[in-house]
Amino acid sequence: VDDLTKEFIAESQEGLDRMERCLTELETRPDDAGLLGEIFRAVHTIKGTTGFLGFDRLEKLAHAGEHLLGSLRDGRLAVTSELISGLLRLMDGLRAILVLIEETGGEGTRSGDEDGELIAELALLNGEMPPAVIEDELLHAVVDVGVAAVPSAKVSDTASAPASAAANSERNGAGNDKTLRIDVDVLNRMMNLVGELVLTRNQMLQSDRSAANFPELARRLDSVTADLRETVMQARMQPVGNLFGKFPRMVRDLARTCGRDVRVEFTGQETGLDKSLLEAIKDPLTHAVRNAVDHGIESPADRVLAGKPAEGCVRLRAFHQSGSVVIEVADDGAGIPMERVLAKAIERNLVTQEQAAGMSEREALQLIFLPGFSTAAAVTTVSGRGVGMDVVRANVEKVGGSVEVESRRGEGTTLRLRVPLTLAIVPSLVVRSGGQSFALPQSALVELVDIPQREFAKMVQRIGSAELYRLRERLLPMVWLDRLLGLEADSPETASHGHYLAVLEADGCRYGLVVDDLMSPEEIVVKPLSPVLREIGLFSGATVLGNGMLALILDVGATAARAGVKPIEEESVEIGAGEAATEESIGESFLIFEDRARERTALPLNMVERIESVPLERIEYAGGRPLLQYRGELLPLRDEGNVLPDLEAARQRGEEVLATVLICGDASRVGEQRVGMVVRQVLDVSTGTVLEKDAVSEAAGMELALVKEKLTLVRREFGSKATTLWQEVA
Amino acid sequence: VRIAGGDRVDEMQEENDAVSLCSLYAGSETFGIDTRKIREVLGERDLQRVPMSPEFIAGVVPYRGEVLTTVNLRALLGIAAYSGKGCVLVMEDDQAAERFGLVVDAVGGVVTVSQRTLEENPCTLEARGKWLFDGAYKMESGLMVRLDPQKLCPSRLSETGLFRKSTNGGMDASPDRR
Numbered sequence: 029v030d031d032l033t034k035e036f037i038a039e040s041q042e043g044l045d046r047m048e049r050c051l052t053e054l055e056t057r058p059d060d061a062g063l064l065g066e067i068f069r070a071v072h073t074i075k076g077t078t079g080f081l082g083f084d085r086l087e088k089l090a091h092a093g094e095h096l097l098g099s100l101r102d103g104r105l106a107v108t109s110e111l112i113s114g115l116l117r118l119m120d121g122l123r124a125i126l127v128l129i130e131e132t133g134g135e136g137t138r139s140g141d142e143d144g145e146l147i148a149e150l151a152l153l154n155g156e157m158p159p160a161v162i163e164d165e166l167l168h169a170v171v172d173v174g175v176a177a178v179p180s181a182k183v184s185d186t187a188s189a190p191a192s193a194a195a196n197s198e199r200n201g202a203g204n205d206k207t208l209r210i211d212v213d214v215l216n217r218m219m220n221l222v223g224e225l226v227l228t229r230n231q232m233l234q235s236d237r238s239a240a241n242f243p244e245l246a247r248r249l250d251s252v253t254a255d256l257r258e259t260v261m262q263a264r265m266q267p268v269g270n271l272f273g274k275f276p277r278m279v280r281d282l283a284r285t286c287g288r289d290v291r292v293e294f295t296g297q298e299t300g301l302d303k304s305l306l307e308a309i310k311d312p313l314t315h316a317v318r319n320a321v322d323h324g325i326e327s328p329a330d331r332v333l334a335g336k337p338a339e340g341c342v343r344l345r346a347f348h349q350s351g352s353v354v355i356e357v358a359d360d361g362a363g364i365p366m367e368r369v370l371a372k373a374i375e376r377n378l379v380t381q382e383q384a385a386g387m388s389e390r391e392a393l394q395l396i397f398l399p400g401f402s403t404a405a406a407v408t409t410v411s412g413r414g415v416g417m418d419v420v421r422a423n424v425e426k427v428g429g430s431v432e433v434e435s436r437r438g439e440g441t442t443l444r445l446r447v448p449l450t451l452a453i454v455p456s457l458v459v460r461s462g463g464q465s466f467a468l469p470q471s472a473l474v475e476l477v478d479i480p481q482r483e484f485a486k487m488v489q490r491i492g493s494a495e496l497y498r499l500r501e502r503l504l505p506m507v508w509l510d511r512l513l514g515l516e517a518d519s520p521e522t523a524s525h526g527h528y529l530a531v532l533e534a535d536g537c538r539y540g541l542v543v544d545d546l547m548s549p550e551e552i553v554v555k556p557l558s559p560v561l562r563e564i565g566l567f568s569g570a571t572v573l574g575n576g577m578l579a580l581i582l583d584v585g586a587t588a589a590r591a592g593v594k595p596i597e598e599e600s601v602e603i604g605a606g607e608a609a610t611e612e613s614i615g616e617s618f619l620i621f622e623d624r625a626r627e628r629t630a631l632p633l634n635m636v637e638r639i640e641s642v643p644l645e646r647i648e649y650a651g652g653r654p655l656l657q658y659r660g661e662l663l664p665l666r667d668e669g670n671v672l673p674d675l676e677a678a679r680q681r682g683e684e685v686l687a688t689v690l691i692c693g694d695a696s697r698v699g700e701q702r703v704g705m706v707v708r709q710v711l712d713v714s715t716g717t718v719l720e721k722d723a724v725s726e727a728a729g730m731e732l733a734l735v736k737e738k739l740t741l742v743r744r745e746f747g748s749k750a751t752t753l754w755q756e757v758a
Numbered sequence: 759v760r761i762a763g764g765d766r767v768d769e770m771q772e773e774n775d776a777v778s779l780c781s782l783y784a785g786s787e788t789f790g791i792d793t794r795k796i797r798e799v800l801g802e803r804d805l806q807r808v809p810m811s812p813e814f815i816a817g818v819v820p821y822r823g824e825v826l827t828t829v830n831l832r833a834l835l836g837i838a839a840y841s842g843k844g845c846v847l848v849m850e851d852d853q854a855a856e857r858f859g860l861v862v863d864a865v866g867g868v869v870t871v872s873q874r875t876l877e878e879n880p881c882t883l884e885a886r887g888k889w890l891f892d893g894a895y896k897m898e899s900g901l902m903v904r905l906d907p908q909k910l911c912p913s914r915l916s917e918t919g920l921f922r923k924s925t926n927g928g929m930d931a932s933p934d935r936r
Contacts, residue, residue, distance in 0.1 A: 464807065513809035558827035558856060560912040561818070564810045570825040572819055578818055578825065579808035 036077050036209060037130050043070035045118055045273055051115055052276035057293065067115070067175060068097045074122060085143060086125045092147040093118040096154045100509060105154065114116050114153045116277065120426045121146050163685075170408040202697070208303060209265045218263065221256040228252060257453075260734075266306050266348040268355065269297025275317055279342060289328045290321055296346035303445055307357065312420040316357040316443045317342060319417075324361035326439050336360065336436060352429070353449060358442040364435040366392050374400070393433055397421045424577045425534065425585070454554055454570075458547035458579055459530060462515025466543075467571055467577035469550050472584040474531040476546065481526040497529055497540050500712055503533065505538045507591040509582075513566070515637035535583035540594045554581060561642045566590060619689070622708040629707075631692065636703065638691040639710055642678050647672070656689065656704050665689065667706040767828070775873050778893070781866035781902060784831040784840075790869070790895060790902040791847070797857075799865055800846040805809055814921045815912060816861040819846060826865070827912050828859035834910075836922060849907040858912055869902075871895050876904065886920050 047070040050063045057063065075090035095113070099105045121143060128134070177231050202491040228249050235242055276292050300307075325331075325340035332338050345356040370384045385391075396417045421431045427448035434449070448454070448471070451755040457476075466711045477499065479487055488506065495506040506529070529540040552571035561567065568583040616632035619639075640658070647665065648655050654672060656664040665672075672687065679685045688710060693702035771779070789921035805817030805828060817832035826848065832840055843860035875896045879888055892906040908914070915921050 087818065134797070366887075462809075464809070515809055555825040557825060558858065558912060559819070559826055560916050561808055561811055563916070564808070566810060567808070570806075572820045574827075577804070578820055580806070580808060580818075 033129065033133075036081060037126050040074050040077070040126055041123070042701070043073055043356065044123055046070055047119055048116075048277050049273050051112055051119070052280055052292075054107060055109070055112050055280075061101075064097070068094070068101055069123075070417060071097055071118075084110040086122065086129075088122055089118070089125065089143050089147060092150045093122070096150045099154050111153055114149055116280075117146060118150060126355060142448075149186050161217070163741070182569045208263075208266075213361070214259060217339060218256065218259050220655045221252055224252045224258065226755045233497055238472075247557060253456065262300075264303045265300035268293070268299045268301055268306070269298055271306055271310060271313065272297055272344055272346075273345065275314075278314070279317065279321055280320060284741060286322055287327055288321060288325050289331075290325055291341050293343045294345075295343070297355060299346040299348060300449075301447070302449060303347075303511060304425055305353075305449075309429070309445060309447055312423045312431075312445060313357065316418050316445070317344070320361070320441070320443075322361040324359035326362050332364075334362075348449075349446075352446050353445070355445045355570050356442055357445075358440060360440040362441060364393060364396065364433075365440055368439070369393070369395055371582055383458050393435060393471060396433065397431070398721070444581060453551050454581075455549065456581070457549050458552075459509075459528070459529070459541075459543040459544045459549060460545040462510035462513065463545065464515065465577060466509065467528060467550070467579045467581045469548065469581070469584065470531065472532050472534045476530065476534050478542070479527050479529055479542075484526060499531065500710065501542070504529075504538065505591075505593050506540045506542055507593065508542045509585065509587075510544070512587065512591055528553075532584045532588070532590060537585070537588040537590070537593045539588055541587070541686065552579075605700050617713060619690070619713050620711045622711060623671075627669075628711070631705075633713060636690050637693050640689045640691060640704075641686045642689050644672075644685040644687050654706070658691065661702070664692070665704040665706055667707070669708060671706045671708050741746050776870050777873055778868050778870050779902065779904070780847070781832075782845070782860075782862040782868055783864045783866065784812075784835060784862045785837045787835075788866070788897075788900065788902050789831070789905050790871075791860075791905050791907060793868055795850050795907045797848040797850045800848060800859070801865075803846045804840040805844065805846075805861065810910075810922065812916055813914055816844065818861060821848060821859070822858070823855075826857060826859045828861050829910055829912055829915065830861045831910075832861075833862070834848075834886075834915070836886075849910070856911055857915060860910060861906070869897075871897065871902070889918060889920055 047067045050066045054060065054067070055065045061269070071090055071093045075087055075094050075368050078084075078090060093586050096105075096115070096118075100107070100111070105111065106295055119688075131368050145223050157359075207400075229243060232245050232249070235245065271710055279290050279292045280559070282288075320342045321340075326334070326343070328338040331340060341360050343358040345355070345358070347354055366389055370379075370387070370391055373379045373392075374381055376382055378395060378398050379387075397420075398418060400729040415601070416432075424445050424447065426430050427447055430446060433441065435441040454467075455470040457470060457473055458467050460466075462716070479497075484494050487497060489498060496503040497506050498504075527542050527544060529542055530546075531538065532538050550573060552573070554569040555569060555571060556569055565586050566583055567580045568586075569581045570578055571581060573579050617633035619626055620630045623629040627704040642656060646656060648657070652665060656663045656665055675685045675687055690705040690707060690710075692705055725754075778793040780793050780796055782789050782791065793898075795916070800819070803819050805819055807817045808815060810812070814829055814833045816828040816833070818825050818827055820826070826846075828846055830839075830844070832838070840863050844863065845865050846859045846861055847865065848857065848859050874894050877896060878893050879891050883891065890905065891908060892904040892909070894901040894903045
């Protein structure tokens with residue numbers, strides 16, 4: 029295939045993609061001349077160019093299509109469902125020939141008769157046209173097939189259309205992998221930056237390390253690299269709309285097979301996503317859309333009965349949110365029937381009867397992500413073929429994303445895929461274990477716990493040989509990275525300062541990974557490993573760290589599996605996806621702690637900088653007010669729950685007492701002094717809803733909030749008061 | 759290289775005959791690899807070990823924006839690990855499609871030898887040796903064992919199963935010895 033043909037194929041495919049979008053839109057807005065013009069142009073361009081390149085078969089088909097579209101444009105035909113179907117088949121036909129040309133270099137004649145049928149069908153659709161206008165080759169085609177074939181052609185391929193469409197889109201996808209359209213400006217910028225890079229390198233080679241301008245050169249290299257990285261990323265970014273483009277057609281075909289009436293709506297098509305990620309979420313997203321049409325939206329009759337418009341709606345929405353891209357698939361269908369989910373889960377032995385009875389709606393929803401789960405009553409052609417939501421989740425998690433689901437009975441279901449902006453660069457935390465560095469992806473990291481050596485025995489509990497860490501009254505299985513990997517035991521130096529516990533979550537497993545030391549968080553560039561090392565199964569890649577050393581990237585899910593950590597449904601469900609789902613609507617996280625006499629109190633999480641355990645002896649008093657020397661500053665302590673006297677009493681009894689101090693500071697206010705709050709016990713971090721302020725609590729600088737469905741006091745605005753208090757003392 | 763005279767046939771003969779080899783050392787033995795099959799000699803490098811990897815994997819090393827897997831020649835030969843830093847050679851990868859490095863004690867230099875001095879592997883060689891070695895050149899100073907980089911490629915080494923780590927942590931005894 030020569031360059032000219034290649035270019036023609038790429039261009040035609042783009043034209044057909046546009047045509048596909050326009051066609052489904054045309055059905056809803058039949059009078060839009062602009063849409064019609066677009067479709068006409070796509071077919072016309074193909075016809076014009078094929079004649080020039082000598083693809084007769086393609087030209088004939090395109091010509092027939094153009095003719096029909098011409099009649100449509102002149103208003104001699106009205107837009108009907110059959111007409112759209114016919115045009116879609118014309119498009120499939122054109123695509124098939126294009127693929128054939130791409131693969132073989134020729135348009136082939138083996139399946140030539142199909143065209144005849146199609147052309148005849150198009151001619152039939154163009155029925156109003158007087159026979160005299162039929163051009164030679166068209167007549168020829170009709171004659172070829174025989175008039176008898178004409179009526180049957182119309183009925184025959186409605187059923188095969190979805191299948192061929194699916195096959196087509198797959199093939200198209202494969203073809204698009206190899207080529208990418210890049211803005212010339214972006215390419216020029218890249219070239220300029222590479223030029224700059226070369227110049228800087230030359231200068232660096234000529235000057236030596238001690239030269240005066242060396243730091244400046246290093247800085248320039250740094251900025252050029254950053255710019256270059258950004259530009260390349262930009263070039264790799266593709267609008268999500270490219271992916272959405274194929275859905276109208278798919279939904280249309282699907283809706284017809286399932287007997288549904290469905291319309292698709294898009295927002296945020298221009299949202300950019302890395303090309304490789306776009307590929308990675310293509311299948312999960314397709315699956316989600318299929319699910320929405322097949323399981324989500326009810327039949328028109330049911331919808332009318334439920335008081336909803338007969339036509340269902342699937343909304344695809346893409347938008348940026350805190351460094352990741354969120355793609356939502358929302359339907360306005362019946363929602364997920366909770367009792368059927370539970371019944372199914374019990375039937376499949378995924379949960380026990382008792383567990384099911386105690387589950388909240390949100391917990392039960394998460395069951396659909398378990399392997400081997402499908403509620404479809406019958407296996408239809410589109411869904412229920414064993415490709416379940418677990419695969420969707422696994423695929424999205426593979427690229428460092430997450431999946432959330434929300435469902436309201438009678439109002440619909442929303443599936444949310446959250447993916448990072450790019451695959452190649454992953455924010456991670458570098459840890460050390462057994463004298464080696466490993467990178468943990470930040471996306472799997474829940475929290476970090478420091479276990480000082482002297483408290484190790486106290487904090488770590490054992491059942492048999494299994495070690496567990498009690499984290500806020502939850503037992504967390506501990507996995508020693510060095511033992512798991514068969515590395516040498518830690519050096520004496522690490523033994524003295526204790527260990528760190530990285531609380532990780534992946535594939536529904538939550539566990540604490542014990543490492544010797546934490547290094548800096550770094551944005552790492554993922555490099556693939558050779559097959560032999562991939563076989564080990566524990567590392568998803570390697571990366572070069574800032575210090576030039578290599579670090580292996582730990583596959584958090586595989587590590588859990590290797591260590592034998594089993595997914596814990598209830599807990600991980602509650603903490604993981606559940607919280608993330610509510611986060612959006614409420615958007616505030618609280619740190620909940622016990623203050624005075626068992627009362628739940630909360631602080632907005634963004635006000636708490638650190639939680640410290642301080643030996644009671646370190647708390648000093650000045651003028652009767654408690655103070656803590658903390659990182660070179662004097663921290664006034666507030667003890668509103670009268671925790672300190674209790675602790676003091678315990679110390680009198682000879683116990684070694686630690687006070688829990690929340691180091692608080694409002695990051696938004698510059699120069700404000702931090703305050704330490706002495707609390708009895710930290711309970712949890714959770715999201716909550718702030719309730720209406722009432723006069724009493726407001727006067728005390730407090731608000732009420734619902735956190736985890738319990739009433740909780742929230743403190744605010746205490747910083748400034750504390751400062752004034754402190755000034756009085758001084 | 760001896761410069762051949764005017765005789766054309768002689769010259770051809772000479773060109774076909776001479777091979778440049780890169781000499782390398784592991785333990786007490788000298789090895790040679792055809793220079794055309796070596797992409798680059800990296801010299802001494804710090805290797806990052808990979809836990810749970812087969813014994814013969816020396817580790818990984820950054821190389822031109824890639825992560826290069828290296829094979830430890832000493833481990834393949836079944837001799838104790840080298841005390842110093844190993845020397846890394848990067849193998850040409852046009853056929854195997856998998857680029858890898860070879861870690862040896864030291865790299866000597868390029869020597870040109872006549873193809874005629876090459877002897878085949880002795881038939882008494884045990885299985886692992888038969889896999890690793892590709893004949894030997896008779897040099898004045900002794901024998902230089904020829905290595906075939908294609909056979910040293912990590913995925914092929916692991917395919918053969920000859921160098922699999924046994925449960926006791928050591929290398930499997932070769933089938934011949936068992």
